[in-house]
Amino acid sequence: MHSSRLSQCYKYLAHSTISSSQVLSIFLLKSLDKFIDIKVEITMDSETQRNKCAACYRQFNKKEHLVEHMRISYHSVHEPMCGICGKRCRSFESLRDHLIGPLPKVECERVFRDHGCTICLTVLNSPNSLRVHQDRCQLSRGNNGVLHRFANMGIHDDLRIDSGKTRAVALACKMVGGGSDGSLDLCARVCIIDEYENILFHSYVKPQLPVTNYRYETTGVRPEYLRDAMPLRHVQRKIQDFLCNGEPIWKIRSRGGKARILVGHGLEHDMKCLELEDTAKYPPLMKTSKLSNSLKYLTKSYLGYDIQNGIQDPYDDCVATMRLYRRMRSQAHRMEDYPLATDSQNSNNFASWRQGELERMSPNELLAISRSDYYCWCLDSKDVA
Numbered sequence: 001m002h003s004s005r006l007s008q009c010y011k012y013l014a015h016s017t018i019s020s021s022q023v024l025s026i027f028l029l030k031s032l033d034k035f036i037d038i039k040v041e042i043t044m045d046s047e048t049q050r051n052k053c054a055a056c057y058r059q060f061n062k063k064e065h066l067v068e069h070m071r072i073s074y075h076s077v078h079e080p081m082c083g084i085c086g087k088r089c090r091s092f093e094s095l096r097d098h099l100i101g102p103l104p105k106v107e108c109e110r111v112f113r114d115h116g117c118t119i120c121l122t123v124l125n126s127p128n129s130l131r132v133h134q135d136r137c138q139l140s141r142g143n144n145g146v147l148h149r150f151a152n153m154g155i156h157d158d159l160r161i162d163s164g165k166t167r168a169v170a171l172a173c174k175m176v177g178g179g180s181d182g183s184l185d186l187c188a189r190v191c192i193i194d195e196y197e198n199i200l201f202h203s204y205v206k207p208q209l210p211v212t213n214y215r216y217e218t219t220g221v222r223p224e225y226l227r228d229a230m231p232l233r234h235v236q237r238k239i240q241d242f243l244c245n246g247e248p249i250w251k252i253r254s255r256g257g258k259a260r261i262l263v264g265h266g267l268e269h270d271m272k273c274l275e276l277e278d279t280a281k282y283p284p285l286m287k288t289s290k291l292s293n294s295l296k297y298l299t300k301s302y303l304g305y306d307i308q309n310g311i312q313d314p315y316d317d318c319v320a321t322m323r324l325y326r327r328m329r330s331q332a333h334r335m336e337d338y339p340l341a342t343d344s345q346n347s348n349n350f351a352s353w354r355q356g357e358l359e360r361m362s363p364n365e366l367l368a369i370s371r372s373d374y375y376c377w378c379l380d381s382k383d384v385a
């Protein structure tokens with residue numbers, strides 16, 4: 001009798017707009033001790049709701065802590081999002097943990113089990129549409145047949161400006177060893193493909209330093225392949241001209257213009273001077289620990305097939321890198337005028353508000369003024385149209 005009365009009052013409380021003093025008088029007559037418990041619970045609830053991050057759902061005891069969290073989190077519409085509860089994650093890896101485990105969010109995992117694609121982590125309407133989706137989502141290695149074999153013989157070394165109609169191209173190298181212990185990486189093969197996986201350039205490269213370890217088991221490179229190969233400097237110049245596509249080099253850095261978008265995985269030491277969409281450094285594809293994932297791991301997890309077994313062809317790396325890039329570019333994110341925190345129009349977003357003003361904002365309002373601290377590749381899709 002007593003407890004059912006209590007639950008009635010609880011329900012009443014949840015569905016009404018009565019003031020707490022009215023509630024107090026109702027309860028005081030019945031059970032003062034129980035009331036105190038409930039009252040505390042209700043206050044805590046609304047308090048933490050008010051201080052809950054609208055993006056990652058972290059809860060804070062004080063509003064000022066939420067404001068501080070928002071200042072340094074750079075939440076945005078470009079972060080990977082759970083298709084079930086709407087939680088935003090820093091990387092696909094943390095979204096994967098959230099959905100699949102080892103310690104998943106129970107309610108999301110239950111829905112995801114029948115409706116979610118374990119490769120791209122999208123949630124589909126029905127198990128049937130999931131099957132249709134997975135057939136397209138799960139890729140296989142693919143082989144460009146005859147073209148691919150010719151490429152292996154090194155005949156695709158005439159990188160012409162008119163070749164390759166696509167804006168983005170992927171580049172991959174295979175390294176042999178230099179230095180006294182053979183641990184110094186020297187580029188010995190280069191491949192460039194367009195967005196449709198056509199080979200634009202595929203060549204052996206003669207390193208500037210003597211090769212001390214050909215790493216034959218993984219590179220397949222033999223001394224005679226490099227003897228008359230194109231010298232590294234020559235290759236670099238060719239590639240740079242191709243990427244600039246008639247634009248001066250300084251313009252490449254400022255996206256836009258005719259310059260091509262270079263996609264690669266951990267290429268920085270070769271191509272420092274060029275703008276690079278790097279699958280090793282793209283935050284959504286990095287580990288929760290902020291370290292890079294290997295291309296082999298990314299290809300297995302996000303494309304669904306194996307690469308880099310046995311002798312490796314840079315063509316396979318190019319294809320995997322390009323597919324990852326296109327998958328990330330095709331994400332449907334809301335377009336904003338100034339998507340980056342570093343855009344000069346945004347640089348003061350949080351700084352331009354007074355602390356008091358920020359603390360009066362709702363979690364959603366705080367999220368609305370927050371911008372990404374990385375360049376999301378979906379922004380490149382504006383150029384593709």
Ligand SMILES: [Zn+2]
Binds near residue numbers: 056
């Ligand atoms: Zn957050």
Ligand SMILES: [Zn+2]
Binds near residue numbers: 331376
């Ligand atoms: Zn985006």
Ligand SMILES: [Zn+2]
Binds near residue numbers: 082086105
């Ligand atoms: Zn979720």
Ligand SMILES: [Zn+2]
Binds near residue numbers: 119120121122
């Ligand atoms: Zn998928």
